[in-house]
Amino acid sequence: MKVILLQDVKSLGKKGDEVNVSDGYARNMILPKGLGVEANARNKNDLKLKKANEEKIAKENLEAAQAFGKEIEAKSVSLSIKVGEGGRVFGSVSAKEIAEAVKEQLGFDIDKKKMQLTSPIKSLGTTMVPIRLHPKVTAELKVLVREA
Template sequence: MSTSKLILTQEVTGLGSPGDVVEVKGGYARNYLIPSGFAMTWTRGAEAQVASLRAARQAREAASIEEAQAQKQRLESQPLRLTVRTGQAGRLFGSVSPADVAQAVESAGLGTIDRRSVEFPSAIRSTGTYQATVRLREDVSATLTVEVVAAR
């Protein structure tokens, strides 16, 4: 099996933070990380880019930790209500996506979050109350209560 040496340009759950140099399987790099813009191939010239990514991350880190803690408080303070179309017995037409949750957070005035930072333990396919994890930073995660209700 071939491995590829990459430089992460964005945070990837379970892999690393921007600026980290990682080795992953070739297919994962070729088919997902590089096309999605999460990483770039490692070269000697890219080392300078890694240094600038790390410096920028450290500069943002000091100010953003307080901001992330404040957003965590806002997200955990109240449940997020999603109104969706349903069929019989409260079953959804499809499922609730991370993009739906990110849009609902923004429209509820709780700030903006990246849809890629929203994770569900399992797919939400019916009405009810669910928990979602929102990664605000590498070391700050909020547990968001999502109430899925039928549209009337």
């Protein structure tokens, strides 16, 4: 019996695959547990429409991330940090502080986990912070750290 998988099934196939299984396995395991549906013309057409819709949504998400990335790269965020004698910096600027400053100054809600800051910023000046907006889109945010 031909079956279209609705979920990944170990040692059988991935979601959306059309596989050939024995009738008993399909009736007793795949269909009752909702892991797949019979591969008839209607279900094949539904699968095709669902894949087309998912591709369209993925394309829209990519375009939105690219537009948001351009918007982020055009702007900058400024933070202040305490500085002692001889230009020695007390503390550092973390991704959490950058995310809060972006929300306060620019009005964008960016998750601190999306910021690819290798280590906290411990110096004055301008630093480019990469922000991963989408698996295919990474934007650079300009962070200006100045003396408080």
